[in-house]
Amino acid sequence: MSGRDAILGRLKRRLEREGDLESARADEVARRLDDAPAGIIPARGQLPGGERIALFQRMAEAVQASVEHVAAMADVPKAIAHQLSQRNLPAAVRIGADAALAAMPWEASAPLEVRHGPSDGNDLAAVSHALAGIAETGTLVLASGTDNPTTLNFLPDLHIVVVEAGDIDGDMEAVLARIRRKFGKGTMPRALNMVAGPSRSADIEQTLILGAHGPRALHVVIVGG
Amino acid sequence: MQMRSPRFRENAREALDNAQLQRALTNVETNFVGKRKAAADALPEFEALRDKARDIKNHTLEHLDLYLKAYEKKVIEAGGHVHWAETAEDARRIVLGICKRVNAKTVTKGKSIVSEEIGLNEHLSANGIQPVETDLGEYIIQLRGEAPSHIIAPAVHVNKSEVETEFRRAHTHLDPNRNLEEPETLLNEARAILRQKYFDAEVGITGANFLIAETGSSVIVTNEGNGDLTQTLGKVHIVLATLEKVTPTLEDVSQILRVLARSATGQDTSVYTTFSTGPRRPEDPDGPEEYHVVLIDNGRSSMLGGDYQDMLRCIRCGACMNHCPVYHAIGGHAYGWVYPGPMGAVLTPSLTSIDEAGHLPNASTFCGRCESVCPMRIPLPKMMRHWRTREFERHLQPASTRFGLGLWAFFARRPALYRAATGLMVRTLGLFSGKRGRFASMPFASGWTKYRDLPAPEGKTFQQMWAERKDAA
Secondary structure (H helix, E strand, O other), X not given: OOHXXXXXXXXXXXXXXXXXXHHHHHHHHHHHHHHOOOOOOOHHHOOOHHHHHHHHHHHHHHOOOEEEEEOOHHHHHHHHHHHHHHOOOOOEEXXXXXXXXXXXXXXXXXXXXXXXXXXXXXXXXXXXXXXXXEOOOOEEEEEOOOOOOOHHHXXXXXXXXXXXXXXXXXXXXXXXXXXXXHHOOOOOXXXXXXXXXXXXXOOOOOOOEEOOOOOOEEEEEEEOO | OOOOHHHHHHHHHHHHXXXXXXXXXXXXXXXXXXXXXXXXXXXXXXXXXXXXXXXXXXXXXXXXXXXXXXXXXXXXXXXXXXXXXXXXHHHHHHHHHHHHHOOOOEEEEOOOHHHHHOOHHHXXXXXXXXXXXXXXXXXXXXXXXXXXXXXOOOOOXXXXXXXXXXXXXXXXXXXXXXXXXXXXXXXXHHXXXXXXXXXXXXXXXXXXXXXXXXXXXXXXXXXOOHHHHHHHXXXXXXXXXXXXHEXXXXXXHHHHHHHHHHHXXXXXXXXXXXXXXXXXXXXXOOOOOEEEEEEEOOOHHHHOOOOOHHHHXXXXXXXXXXXXXXXXXXXXXXXXXXXXXXXXXXXXXXXXOHHHHOOHHHOOOOOOHHHHHOOOOOOHXXXXXXXXXXXXXXXXXXXXXXXXXXXXXXXXXXHHHHHXXXXXXXXXXXXHOXXXXXXXXXXXXXXXXXXOOEEOXXXXXXXXXXXXXXXXX
């Protein structure tokens, strides 16, 4: 007997009560997987537009992300060039094939070197376009793929994330609904990264230090709102 | 991992006498307890979410076979592989097989407690494959040749100066005169060394906080980002997970996530919550080429439907040990196996045997703090009591303990005699305690008085005082 059959057989024997119908249990399980009922959604994030974005900013700053606002996508390259010079970093960023990022006036507005594709670990700064934001925890949601390669989220020292104000939801459940609309029910991108602040460790005497293995800094650019 | 639980008493005694350890342990209560409370208090729905999280896991456990099948189907649809391991040995064999097939020389690892449980690192090393722990705490203890002493802060027993010593010993290619005074410098050194390892490794192994039946995803929560680099940069990603990690839907995971980080570190959420579904897709520019999940039983299925089923709700947040006075006093290594603290005291006998781990359920004052903070509302004291009963029934305690209990039972069944005897004892002790009202040493109680004074009784027994107050009221 295979390990699979042995384990599943043992579970079934332990779980089935006298008179249980396998079909009834199977129906219950299938129903729950189909319906995906929502649980308790904290009131914290249930705010109208402006207040919701303010909460997102407050929560992101509480976990040591920096946040700035720009009016339009076209303003992003200039804001990024300013960030890099403020942090004494070279004027170079890496981006994926994201259409919104590609459409930005990189050459016109700033003397920035823009590299494309996944990171090999030699980039000091990368820019991603978030799928969504979660106001209740100040979290960014990023989906893998050519548009926004996963390596950009983890290898550079500075990770800059562009998020549109209209994509910032109050709670995680709203973002899950957004993911289902985009990818289909039961389907996920290869990697879905939820990111709240720059990487950190408290493994040495429980002292919190930023910049463990991932980015040392996380800068969020909120567009519009 | 080698089982040292049978010598728990000796381990505990050594821990109490270890000054370095005692200094390190002060960090546990100082850092975890207040933060958890602040995070819980800041979320009005926290208690209701605990109920919800408990109910979700209870429902899942009732249909564990069916949810695992649904999960497996989705993993395969996404191009991943599912392996079923009945025992630790099966799991080791499966992982080694995958590593050998891709000619792996180096394997990076995100923090995984079940990897410790199955003794994976020893097995890989013995077969010529170098496992590299990438979580800072795990890296430190790997260099020291130790096991974790805490399930989320594996190096909590190590002081900064000891980390410095270890780094100087291991990183001999670096300037011996470099300054390693600050924790930041130590972290930067580890970051630089491990950065290269992620690129060198053919295989990245992580654990899983959740497996999602709805989507076939595995979820890890981390703060350092090491787990993500481990699973993104290797050619092969192997997920190690025990059966009870499966959770029905994304919404269910969201509910439990809200109590997980708050209970563990007092964060509203961990820095990185990563959902992984299958290997790199045709259009993907990065990510692993192969994605494998090893579903490990190793004793879990036998816990279903029994006295200890509730323990399978555990999400490994560490809150029970962070709030445990016994853990605060002796640390995690004394428990002698992978899982310390109250959750370990219940789980270790379930996964090994009461003969080996019988001391652990006795290492509790039954103060109940563990249950009061457990996000999954696991009745830990009740289950420790179950184990004590079993241990007594099987005559596993030493003769002196059984004699003592027998003596107490003799008096307890004879109320008049009990009152007379305790009254006499209390008066005698009060008489001999002197002006300080405390004993610094006492015959038959040296186990207590070695580490703290024994307060002297103040003249009356509890029952006498009870009777007086009842009459007065």
